[in-house]
Amino acid sequence: MGQILNSTHADDYLKSVRNGTLKQGLGIGCHLDNYLCFKFGSFNLIMGQANVGKTDWIIWYMVALTVKHKINWLVFSSENSVGSLKRKILQFLTGKDLDKLSDEEYNKANFKMNMFFKFIDTDQLYTAEDLLNIFTENKDQFDGAIIDPYNSLVIPPMVNQHTYDYEIASKIRLFCKKNNKTVYILAHAVTESLRKTHAKDHRYAGLPMPPNEADIEGGGKWANRADDFIVIHRYKSHESEWMMTHVHVKKVKETETGGKPTFLDEPVICFKYYNSFTVHQVDPIANVEITPKPLPLNKSFYEVEKDVEFNNDPTKELPF
DSSP states (O other), rough: OOOOOOOTTHHHHHHHHHTOOOOOBBBBBSSGGGGOOOOOOOOOEEEEESSSOOHHHHHHHHHHHHHHHHOOOEETTTOHHHHHHHHHHHHHHHSSGGGGGGGHHHHHHHHHHHHEEEEEOOOOBBBHHHHHHHHHHTTOOOOEEEOGGGGBBOOTTOOOHHHHHHHHHHHHHHHHHHTTOOOEEEOOOOOOOOBBBBOOTSBBBBBOOOOOOOGGGTTTTHHHSEEEEEEEEOOOOOOOTEEEEEEEEEEEOOOOOGOOOTTTTBBBEEOOOOSSETTTTEEETTEEOOOOOOOOOSSHHHHHHHHHOOOOTTSHHHHH
């Protein structure tokens, strides 16, 4: 049964606000930190249309947080093999293609990856309750977890999905608060959002618009429950800007601990630059500034990687 809290409950929080010691969220050392921070105990939604690079972006962000703050992760990603995820992590960690790493570099990076990243077996089906049980049983092994994507989870038979989703969102949020763990759920936008295109006088005329919070599968209840709500968008058919990931921060529940929503039509641009992303020409993982170069035309990723000069000294130490 619930109980009435003591009158001194939250006094420490109130004092920290008064004396300026309120703990702030964690950044990764770039412009993105003005809008998005990692906060312990928060429940976050990341939404986007299919094939815009949601998984790529969140893995990069996780690696950056690990490099900067030694954050430990538990990963459920049912649409990607563990091998492909590990390859992404290793390449983000080192800034190099996997086959370009020396044995020493590979062994060092692989050791670090295995220290900070754990993976849930995806060779079976799970309900959201199953994942919550795994999170609870292994809560001492991670600081943050991702569920990628939500619509790959099994819905119990004979339940109202709207009511069920509300219950699951509330349970995940409560798990985060009680255990000081952070969870990111990746979700898709509904089909209708793909039909919404920019007006003919817009710089992205005719291309699909970034979805809004209400465009998430299941509707606006997810934005209601989430602490932070992020939309990932990419104009994948654009001739020259297809490598630019647009990060729209739609909701930050507690701006006093860092972060704030981005302005309309002013997302944070994360430019896919070889085996990393740059933000305002800063590579947070390698902690270097990248000299801007003309954007390549829309080719395959393989061709682009051959065209780009990556400012990375192969003799330097890895960023951890």
